[in-house]
Amino acid sequence: MSPRKIREFFIEKLIFLSGVASIVFVALIFVFLLKEGVSLFKTIGLGDFLGGRFWYPISDPPKLGILPLILGSLLVTAGAIALAVPLGIASAFYIAEVAPPRLRDALKTCIEVLSAIPSVVLGFIGMVTLVPFIKRVFGIPTGLTAMTGSIMLALMALPTIISISEDAINSVPGEYKAGAIALGATHWQTLRRVIIHGAMPGIIAASMLGIGRVFGETMAVMMVTGNAAVIPKSLLQPVRTLTATIAAEMGEAVRGSEHFYALFAIGIVLFIISFAINVTADLFLNRGKKR
Amino acid sequence: MSREGRRQTVGFGALLLATLLVVIPVIFIVGMIVAKGWSALSLNFLFTMPTEGMKAGGIFPALVGTIYLVAAAVLFSLPIGIMAAIYLSEYAKDNLLTRLINLSIINLAGVSSVVYGLFGLSLFVVFLKFGVSIISGALTLGVMTLPVIITTTREALRTVPRSYREVSFSLGATRWQTVRHSVLPSAVPGIITGAILSIGRIAGETAPILFTVAAFYLPKLPHGLSDQAMALPYHLYIISTQIPGIPENYRYGTALVLVGLVLILNISATIVRARYRKRK
Numbered sequence: 001m002s003p004r005k006i007r008e009f010f011i012e013k014l015i016f017l018s019g020v021a022s023i024v025f026v027a028l029i030f031v032f033l034l035k036e037g038v039s040l041f042k043t044i045g046l047g048d049f050l051g052g053r054f055w056y057p058i059s060d061p062p063k064l065g066i067l068p069l070i071l072g073s074l075l076v077t078a079g080a081i082a083l084a085v086p087l088g089i090a091s092a093f094y095i096a097e098v099a100p101p102r103l104r105d106a107l108k109t110c111i112e113v114l115s116a117i118p119s120v121v122l123g124f125i126g127m128v129t130l131v132p133f134i135k136r137v138f139g140i141p142t143g144l145t146a147m148t149g150s151i152m153l154a155l156m157a158l159p160t161i162i163s164i165s166e167d168a169i170n171s172v173p174g175e176y177k178a179g180a181i182a183l184g185a186t187h188w189q190t191l192r193r194v195i196i197h198g199a200m201p202g203i204i205a206a207s208m209l210g211i212g213r214v215f216g217e218t219m220a221v222m223m224v225t226g227n228a229a230v231i232p233k234s235l236l237q238p239v240r241t242l243t244a245t246i247a248a249e250m251g252e253a254v255r256g257s258e259h260f261y262a263l264f265a266i267g268i269v270l271f272i273i274s275f276a277i278n279v280t281a282d283l284f285l286n287r288g289k290k291r
Numbered sequence: 292m293s294r295e296g297r298r299q300t301v302g303f304g305a306l307l308l309a310t311l312l313v314v315i316p317v318i319f320i321v322g323m324i325v326a327k328g329w330s331a332l333s334l335n336f337l338f339t340m341p342t343e344g345m346k347a348g349g350i351f352p353a354l355v356g357t358i359y360l361v362a363a364a365v366l367f368s369l370p371i372g373i374m375a376a377i378y379l380s381e382y383a384k385d386n387l388l389t390r391l392i393n394l395s396i397i398n399l400a401g402v403s404s405v406v407y408g409l410f411g412l413s414l415f416v417v418f419l420k421f422g423v424s425i426i427s428g429a430l431t432l433g434v435m436t437l438p439v440i441i442t443t444t445r446e447a448l449r450t451v452p453r454s455y456r457e458v459s460f461s462l463g464a465t466r467w468q469t470v471r472h473s474v475l476p477s478a479v480p481g482i483i484t485g486a487i488l489s490i491g492r493i494a495g496e497t498a499p500i501l502f503t504v505a506a507f508y509l510p511k512l513p514h515g516l517s518d519q520a521m522a523l524p525y526h527l528y529i530i531s532t533q534i535p536g537i538p539e540n541y542r543y544g545t546a547l548v549l550v551g552l553v554l555i556l557n558i559s560a561t562i563v564r565a566r567y568r569k570r571k
Contacts, residue, residue: 091310218404
């Protein structure tokens with residue numbers, strides 16, 4: 001073989017290896033979460049971990065039930081999604097179908113700016129504006145509540161929901177719209193009865209990816225939700241999410257303690273949930289493209 | 292106006308209202324950070340060490356730490372990401388392996404940032420014994436940013452017209468020669484855009500560096516990859532939650548520097564992209 005061919009052989013091998021690197025990294029993430037997390041289950045059953053009602057990691061013996069954290073995450077996520085999905089879809093329709101070109105560009109820039117703001121900055125802004133606001137409006141002892149978290153997280157999910165929904169709306173074939181208009185439908189009727197159906201798989205995928213983003217969000221939610229590890233009863237009380245628990249406690253957990261392993265076990269739970277959400281969203285996206 | 296016409300006006304009005312509810316908070320947030328942080332900004336703020344338990348002085352070590360982290364992370368992930376995109380766009384066949392790779396990329400993009408932190412702690416800090424250091428944090432951030440680099444580079448490669456490749460092949464070039472000399476050069480602006488975007492993203496990440504690199508306060512600047520470092524996002528987290536009595540404009544100033552850095556990167560990415568489009 002000529003030197004050139006040998007060189008190409010190596011370069012192409014390198015390219016192939018980089019290609020499969022993503023698979024390797026996903027596998028590594030899973031393996032290294034398991035490596036630390038599985039040790040927990042030598043001392044605690046899976047049912048007691050997932051269904052345990054008390055999270056007292058530093059009492060003796062520690063109680064490591066993550067049910068309050070799971071419910072905290074679910075509550076905050078549900079609140080965020082209830083806000084972000086309708087707002088996001090409506091904005092996507094406005095930007096894609098109604099706004100004049102100049103306004104459209106300005107709005108899209110605004111959404112891009114929102115998606116670029118780091119989560120710790122949103123957390124900070126939430127702390128100094130929204131937290132006192134919620135406290136005053138509802139007359140409650142603290143503004144660090146699930147609802148505060150939901151509102152901040154809704155902001156973080158919006159760029160994802162809007163941009164993917166907008167893509168889905170734009171990729172609906174122009175003939176659908178032309179056909180509806182030709183039959184005498186108004187633009188609004190066309191949006192509501194025709195375009196929305198064509199864009200539906202993409203909109204569902206957008207919402208799911210928004211949920212994934214919210215569920216895994218860490219910094220902002222940790223800074224505004226108050227972090228009380230109790231089973232939440234209302235949106236107006238402090239809660240603690242799965243992600244915030246890891247971020248807040250890993251610094252103090254002793255390496256090799258049950259507490260340390262439990263935080264990794266929470267990581268496994270988060271990894272599996274985000275895996276499921278992303279794969280499902282991808283199925284919807286592909287279905288939208290095939291049609 | 293007809294009934295349907297009125298319905299349309301109401302419907303579009305509702306859509307506009309929703310859009311305003313999204314846009315106004317964004318303008319409010321950015322405006323507030325600029326308005327309240329502006330007074331803190333000075334060369335002194337940017338280029339001196341913090342003093343008096345971080346209640347005064349500057350944010351220089353955090354700024355330096357973030358630059359180190361971002362540079363090391365991108366040096367690691369850019370070559371792998373670009374080559375992975377080349378593989379997917381130029382070499383890969385439509386088979387199970389390719390589907391697995393795509394699935395993995397989607398998952399890397401979806402994994403929670405704090406889970407990346409756990410991964411970095413377990414693999415780089417503990418297992419590979421890199422300790423809490425810039426190298427551990429940078430590798431963690433590097434893995435995290437791979438999906439961004441791969442997807443933007445792949446898009447850039449896909450926009451290169453098929454005819455470029457056909458001409459190259461018909462002149463007897465091998466696949467690698469075609470990629471190297473006819474596909475890659477015209478995809479460079481797209482690749483740069485992706486790289487800048489990913490830098491902007493990792494500069495603002497906090498959770499992945501919490502347990503892998505970040506230091507509360509260091510009296511000295513980091514010397515090498517195995518040192519701990521302060522970082523801007525972590526610094527903002529600390530001074531807004533962990534230490535009472537930090538002057539308000541000091542916090543807003545830190546937030547402004549961080550947001551400014553990220554937005555400048557995003558704007559430059561947009562400019563690169565726009566210039567490239569115009570040229571075509």
